[in-house]
Amino acid sequence: MAKIIAIANQKGGVGKTTTAVNLGASLAVAEKKTLIIDVDPQGNTTTGLGIERASVQHSLYQVLIGEVSLAATVLKTELACLSVAPSTKHLTGAEIELVTTERRESRLKEALRSIEQSFDYVLLDCPPSLGILTLNALTAAKSLLVPLQCEYYALEGLTSLLETLKLVQRGFNPELYLEGILLTMFDSRNRLSHQVAEEVRAHFPDRIFRAVIYRNVRLSESPSHGKPALLYDAHSSGAQNYLELAKEIIRNGEEN
Amino acid sequence: MAKIIAIANQKGGVGKTTTAVNLGASLAVAEKKTLIIDVDPQGNTTTGLGIERASVQHSLYQVLIGEVSLAATVLKTELACLSVAPSTKHLTGAEIELVTTERRESRLKEALRSIEQSFDYVLLDCPPSLGILTLNALTAAKSLLVPLQCEYYALEGLTSLLETLKLVQRGFNPELYLEGILLTMFDSRNRLSHQVAEEVRAHFPDRIFRAVIYRNVRLSESPSHGKPALLYDAHSSGAQNYLELAKEIIRNGEEN
Ligand SMILES: Nc1ncnc2c1ncn2[C@@H]1O[C@H](COP(=O)(O)OP(=O)(O)OP(=O)(O)O)[C@@H](O)[C@H]1O
Numbered sequence: 016m017a018k019i020i021a022i023a024n025q026k027g028g029v030g031k032t033t034t035a036v037n038l039g040a041s042l043a044v045a046e047k048k049t050l051i052i053d054v055d056p057q058g059n060t061t062t063g064l065g066i067e068r069a070s071v072q073h074s075l076y077q078v079l080i081g082e083v084s085l086a087a088t089v090l091k092t093e094l095a096c097l098s099v100a101p102s103t104k105h106l107t108g109a110e111i112e113l114v115t116t117e118r119r120e121s122r123l124k125e126a127l128r129s130i131e132q133s134f135d136y137v138l139l140d141c142p143p144s145l146g147i148l149t150l151n152a153l154t155a156a157k158s159l160l161v162p163l164q165c166e167y168y169a170l171e172g173l174t175s176l177l178e179t180l181k182l183v184q185r186g187f188n189p190e191l192y193l194e195g196i197l198l199t200m201f202d203s204r205n206r207l208s209h210q211v212a213e214e215v216r217a218h219f220p221d222r223i224f225r226a227v228i229y230r231n232v233r234l235s236e237s238p239s240h241g242k243p244a245l246l247y248d249a250h251s252s253g254a255q256n257y258l259e260l261a262k263e264i265i266r267n268g269e270e271n
Numbered sequence: 272m273a274k275i276i277a278i279a280n281q282k283g284g285v286g287k288t289t290t291a292v293n294l295g296a297s298l299a300v301a302e303k304k305t306l307i308i309d310v311d312p313q314g315n316t317t318t319g320l321g322i323e324r325a326s327v328q329h330s331l332y333q334v335l336i337g338e339v340s341l342a343a344t345v346l347k348t349e350l351a352c353l354s355v356a357p358s359t360k361h362l363t364g365a366e367i368e369l370v371t372t373e374r375r376e377s378r379l380k381e382a383l384r385s386i387e388q389s390f391d392y393v394l395l396d397c398p399p400s401l402g403i404l405t406l407n408a409l410t411a412a413k414s415l416l417v418p419l420q421c422e423y424y425a426l427e428g429l430t431s432l433l434e435t436l437k438l439v440q441r442g443f444n445p446e447l448y449l450e451g452i453l454l455t456m457f458d459s460r461n462r463l464s465h466q467v468a469e470e471v472r473a474h475f476p477d478r479i480f481r482a483v484i485y486r487n488v489r490l491s492e493s494p495s496h497g498k499p500a501l502l503y504d505a506h507s508s509g510a511q512n513y514l515e516l517a518k519e520i521i522r523n524g525e526e527n
């Protein structure tokens with residue numbers, strides 16, 4: 016059974032896609048068969064892995080409305096153990112179209128049943144909102160990974176995200192647990208980064224990853240080459256930080 | 272008649288709220304009566320201006336479902352010419368509740384009719400999505416200001432945002448025009464910033480503001496004090512950049 020992790024935070028630009036792409040690549044080089052599903056209509060995970068959205072045959076939108084199976088959308092990447100289920104701009108319509116349908120929040124969960132045994136890890140890259148697409152991901156997932164940018168507005172949004180987690184645990188997915196809070200874009204020269212980190216460590220002591228992702232220009236350059244940082248500049252601190260995160264998640268999984 | 276400007280971009284974390292708060296403050300010190308409406312359920316504009324969300328009596332959610340007038344929500348700020356219409360977490364429900372109602376996209380436009388003559392400028396801070404809340408803002412606005420972070424993923428999203436602009440112009444709001452594209456978080460030491468700026472200038476030569484917002488830590492610190500950068504550190508490059516932007520927008524308005 017695959018470990019399905021939703022990467023979600025309604026605050027925009029906190030590093031959800033960067034985490035999905037680079038954690039996925041790091042798990043793949045550790046020989047874990049990994050699938051990343053792009054649940055965001057923006058499709059940044061899709062292009063961040065070098066796939067041209069216009070040439071995609073089948074995408075997540077068609078899966079959610081029941082037209083194709085999830086397996087039909089899965090594409091290979093440059094890494095042997097890494098695959099991706101892409102999204103196209105049609106996915107924007109899903110938010111409105113699914114509102115009035117049956118089992119609207121369980122579409123992704125049902126679609127995953129038929130393929131999850133082919134993978135060790137499935138990562139779900141979510142859009143910056145708490146709408147029906149994110150709800151589908153939280154219902155399908157076994158755990159939630161929260162990227163948290165070390166900035167004031169991002170910290171502010173954490174409480175409402177954890178409230179949403181509780182609502183989903185009470186309703187659609189009682190088994191869902193918090194995989195951890197990941198500090199991203201940490202800049203050690205910047206007092207604000209340290210303040211945010213201290214505040215999170217004080218409020219959520221045992222829920223924050225030891226691995227920290229530092230601000231690193233290689234992480235923002237690599238998407239323009241359609242590659243994870245590991246393939247663009249393996250020695251960069253960004254690539255190394257995500258390898259550390261992958262090791263920590265694999266270790267946590269073995270202990271549970 | 273007020274100049275109503277929607278500040279929108281579905282890409283997350285590109286500086287929409289930072290632009291709404293700091294452009295609003297800069298227009299206010301230029302003696303322009305300015306209202307900022309927080310159309311984002313995250314409520315970052317509300318707290319960025321020092322308002323405690325839990326103590327808000329009437330908010331935008333109640334306006335959109337027709338319970339109160341927009342005027343009843345307007346609060347004063349530390350700047351005489353700056354007011355804010357706050358949002359609370361109830362606004363999250365509006366996306367789903369409005370889907371099946373009449374004139375769902377024109378609620379904000381209608382609500383603005385009764386108060387727009389009391390202001391020179393109204394700024395609409397949008398959430399990071401192209402859902403019903405952003406659609407309400409684009410239908411109510413006279414123009415669209417697009418903050419564009421100088422990063423690859425942000426550049427990628429620009430085309431689909433400009434497509435949405437065309438759709439809204441053809442359907443709900445034929446008068447809507449592009450006020451301009453604003454480069455944000457520009458870091459002159461970073462090659463990627465220059466590459467993105469060159470690409471935007473090449474593709475959209477006459478639609479990009481001369482004013483550029485440089486990455487400046489004061490802009491990310493000021494929200495934790497509930498103040499725009501002008502009141503937190505008026506000499507910072509961030510505060511100065513937004514004063515320049517305000518001057519450029521006022522000048523553009525006088526020439527048209
Ligand atoms: N550690 C880092 N160092 C430097 N840049 C980073 C880092 N992490 C992410 N970035 C850059 O910051 C921007 C925002 O990151 P990203 O797009 O991954 O966030 P997101 O949460 O997925 O955004 P959205 O809410 O739009 O989905 C991107 O341009 C990305 O390249």
Ligand SMILES: Nc1ncnc2c1ncn2[C@@H]1O[C@H](COP(=O)(O)OP(=O)(O)OP(=O)(O)O)[C@@H](O)[C@H]1O
Nearest residue numbers: 027166283284285286287288289399456486487491
């Ligand atoms: N020029 C700048 N220099 C440094 N930091 C900035 C700058 N502009 C914005 N920031 C910071 O970057 C983060 C993202 O900005 P902001 O929240 O304004 O973007 P947004 O587009 O409103 O995000 P969302 O999509 O979540 O609504 C914030 O923490 C903000 O303080």
Ligand SMILES: [Mg+2]
Nearest residue numbers: 031032055059
């Ligand atoms: Mg993303």
Ligand SMILES: [Mg+2]
Nearest residue numbers: 287288311315
């Ligand atoms: Mg915002």
